[in-house]
Amino acid sequence: MSLAEPLAPARLGALRARAATPAWLALPLIAFLGVFYLAPVAMMLARAAGEGDWAPLFAAIENQVAQRVFLGTLEIAFVCTLATLVIGYPLALFAALAPPWLARLAIAAVLAPFWSSILIRSYAWMVLLGREGLVNGALGGLGLIEAPIRMLNTTFAVYVGMIHIMLPFMILPIYAALKGIDGRLVQAAENLGASTASVLRHVILPLSLPGVAAGALVVFVLSIGFYVTPALLGGPRDMMVSMLIAQEVDLYNWDLASAYAGGLLVLTLLIVAVASRFVDLGKAMGGRK
Amino acid sequence: MTDPSRLGAPVRFEGVGKRYGRSWAVRGFDLEIAAGEFVSLLGASGSGKTTSLMMLAGFETPTEGRIAVGGRTVDAMPPAKRDIGMVFQSYALFPHMTAAENVDFPLRMRGRPKAEREAAVAKMLDIVGLAHLADRLPSQLSGGQQQRVALARAIVFEPPVLLMDEPLGALDKHLRATLQAEIKRIQARLGLTVLFVTHDQEEALTMSDRICVMRDGAILQVDAPETIYDRPADTYVAAFFGESNALTAVPEGPGAVRLGPVVAPWPGAGPAAGALEIAIRPERIAIADEDAPVPPAHVAVFATVRETTFVGDRRVYLAALDTGEAVQVNQPLADLSGGHRPGERVRLHWATTAMRGFVDGRAA
Ligand SMILES: Nc1ncnc2c1ncn2[C@@H]1O[C@H](COP(=O)(O)OP(=O)(O)OP(=O)(O)O)[C@@H](O)[C@H]1O
Numbered sequence: 182m183s184l185a186e187p188l189a190p191a192r193l194g195a196l197r198a199r200a201a202t203p204a205w206l207a208l209p210l211i212a213f214l215g216v217f218y219l220a221p222v223a224m225m226l227a228r229a230a231g232e233g234d235w236a237p238l239f240a241a242i243e244n245q246v247a248q249r250v251f252l253g254t255l256e257i258a259f260v261c262t263l264a265t266l267v268i269g270y271p272l273a274l275f276a277a278l279a280p281p282w283l284a285r286l287a288i289a290a291v292l293a294p295f296w297s298s299i300l301i302r303s304y305a306w307m308v309l310l311g312r313e314g315l316v317n318g319a320l321g322g323l324g325l326i327e328a329p330i331r332m333l334n335t336t337f338a339v340y341v342g343m344i345h346i347m348l349p350f351m352i353l354p355i356y357a358a359l360k361g362i363d364g365r366l367v368q369a370a371e372n373l374g375a376s377t378a379s380v381l382r383h384v385i386l387p388l389s390l391p392g393v394a395a396g397a398l399v400v401f402v403l404s405i406g407f408y409v410t411p412a413l414l415g416g417p418r419d420m421m422v423s424m425l426i427a428q429e430v431d432l433y434n435w436d437l438a439s440a441y442a443g444g445l446l447v448l449t450l451l452i453v454a455v456a457s458r459f460v461d462l463g464k465a466m467g468g469r470k
Numbered sequence: 471m472t473d474p475s476r477l478g479a480p481v482r483f484e485g486v487g488k489r490y491g492r493s494w495a496v497r498g499f500d501l502e503i504a505a506g507e508f509v510s511l512l513g514a515s516g517s518g519k520t521t522s523l524m525m526l527a528g529f530e531t532p533t534e535g536r537i538a539v540g541g542r543t544v545d546a547m548p549p550a551k552r553d554i555g556m557v558f559q560s561y562a563l564f565p566h567m568t569a570a571e572n573v574d575f576p577l578r579m580r581g582r583p584k585a586e587r588e589a590a591v592a593k594m595l596d597i598v599g600l601a602h603l604a605d606r607l608p609s610q611l612s613g614g615q616q617q618r619v620a621l622a623r624a625i626v627f628e629p630p631v632l633l634m635d636e637p638l639g640a641l642d643k644h645l646r647a648t649l650q651a652e653i654k655r656i657q658a659r660l661g662l663t664v665l666f667v668t669h670d671q672e673e674a675l676t677m678s679d680r681i682c683v684m685r686d687g688a689i690l691q692v693d694a695p696e697t698i699y700d701r702p703a704d705t706y707v708a709a710f711f712g713e714s715n716a717l718t719a720v721p722e723g724p725g726a727v728r729l730g731p732v733v734a735p736w737p738g739a740g741p742a743a744g745a746l747e748i749a750i751r752p753e754r755i756a757i758a759d760e761d762a763p764v765p766p767a768h769v770a771v772f773a774t775v776r777e778t779t780f781v782g783d784r785r786v787y788l789a790a791l792d793t794g795e796a797v798q799v800n801q802p803l804a805d806l807s808g809g810h811r812p813g814e815r816v817r818l819h820w821a822t823t824a825m826r827g828f829v830d831g832r833a834a
């Protein structure tokens with residue numbers, strides 16, 4: 182049989198393409214990041230290390246409040262990721278299956294919040310969820326509640342605000358992955374006897390997983406560093422790492438703030454590293470092999 | 471379908487048509503396929519072959535007409551319920567499943583027990599010669615290997631009707647012949663009804679019980695391979711299968727036509743007036759020395775050899791008749807002796823029964 186080994190030519194091509202890529206095209210970006218990002222981060226990490234005695238770092242690690250805040254932050258990020266996935270996947274699927282005009286409408290609706298800033302959207306939630314807010318007003322008007330419910334400055338409000346803001350970051354990569362699925366595969370599955378549920382489970386779901394992974398990673402990483410929304414909508418118990426850092430900065434505790442920030446950075450890098458072991462991030466973010 | 475070992479179901483297209491926008495991809499498609507019959511669809515690109523298969527598989531809804539499988543109309547039946555195996559022109563393998571998982575898919579969807587599935591998949595992969603690549607993903611297989619996985623996946627659940635859209639297009643000649651034989655064997659053993667699309671006339675001739683030639687969405691002729699080759703319904707079909715010489719003739723009284731300087735007996739009625747196109751296969755023409763005797767019931771004309779080409783099992787001559795018309799002659803070679811050189815005067819002759827007449831492109 183004279184069938185060529187299929188892998189060899191493709192590999193060679195990829196190597197050649199890589200060798201020919203001019204690395205200096207990345208120089209402006211590297212210079213920018215070096216001055217405005219890497220240098221400050223290095224200074225911050227040096228601060229956290231505290232002139233070699235590691236005292237600020239130990240203080241940060243041993244601080245019980247900080248421990249609780251880090252765990253709480255991870256919990257909020259996790260719940261937000263899960264919630265946006267559960268809410269976002271069906272919508273992405275709907276948009277991917279809908280006729281073009283309806284799909285455009287759905288995606289426009291998903292993107293609409295980007296026209297206003299996160300700050301404004303968070304204030305909007307304050308208006309909606311406050312004691313005299315629209316939600317309480319409506320519920321009271323309908324006679325469903327007697328006294329206003331306390332919603333603002335609760336964990337509930339943090340979740341509502343953050344899930345709302347994070348949804349597009351989950352929906353868009355999933356939608357892109359779903360749109361990339363070859364319709365003929367669905368036909369083939371049906372031809373081979375698959376019910377609609379089986380087509381979803383065995384063909385569409387597995388082929389959309391790179392999009393799910395990308396969306397989940399983006400939402401999780403954005404969530405653990407989030408500041409504005411939890412600060413405005415949460416109560417005193419809903420402190421996140423970013424707020425903890427801001428608090429220490431306000432108190433001129435630069436060493437401790439640096440240690441917390443370093444911890445957050447390491448945590449984020451760790452998550453990205455673990456995620457990249459399971460998914461081809463370049464591909465999931467829309468690149469092609 | 472009384473014999474349980476014979477799986478095949480009859481298929482019937484009745485006046486089926488499919489319109490896209492304002493143009494018809496398929497029109498007036500009438501075809502009856504018996505249970506266990508192997509029918510090939512043959513035609514130029516865009517002639518409506520894939521569209522016909524897609525309507526039978528349930529992925530396109532006919533604009534008009536009716537399709538029945540096993541005597542039951544399937545027009546309202548979703549594709550998953552039709553139990554029709556299909557090899558897609560683009561393979562359509564699931565990229566996230568290995569070769570074995572792809573082949574297993576239809577069995578899994580039918581809820582067959584695991585042990586039975588594993589045995590069936592292993593056997594099927596063995597038949598298509600891919601047992602050693604069972605755990606590869608489609609992206610790690612060559613085009614021909616992918617095509618064989620698609621074939622295995624369509625056959626493994628032994629569907630009563632099997633549709634194949636150029637299933638062997640990407641294979642080299644040797645593998646192609648092996649799989650042609652394998653498909654025929656499986657089909658004959660299970661008694662499957664097969665509708666097979668191909669661009670390759672030789673493949674259609676060797677594999678089919680009947681061949682359906684299509685052009686511009688319409689059926690030109692449906693017949694057994696011998697009939698298609700020997701009695702093509704029109705010049706298009708004649709040109710599609712093998713080579714053919716076209717000579718112009720005029721009627722010469724009843725029962726005769728004039729071909730240049732010679733008058734040949736013509737059994738058919740022929741046109742009352744006007745020209746008749748005579749088609750003769752190159753292998754039916756004999757080439758001989760100028761003064762050689764002509765067998766009885768043969769038509770003979772003089773010609774000059776223009777080119778001669780040696781093709782292994784035969785010599786191909788291009789000769790010019792005295793009328794100026796060019797004629798190709800295929801001379802089978804029992805041995806390499808003899809042969810005629812360019813410029814040589816020769817006598818071409820053929821049996822009167824080797825001539826086929828066409829008027830306005832249709833068989834006369
Ligand atoms: N979805 C579609 N929309 C519009 N026109 C179509 C569509 N599908 C097929 N056609 C047209 O219908 C005609 C028949 O197409 P079909 O795919 O059946 O051809 P085919 O015989 O399978 O050709 P090939 O040998 O190239 O595969 C073509 O003219 C094609 O352009």
Ligand SMILES: [Mg+2]
Nearest residue numbers: 519520559635
């Ligand atoms: Mg086609």
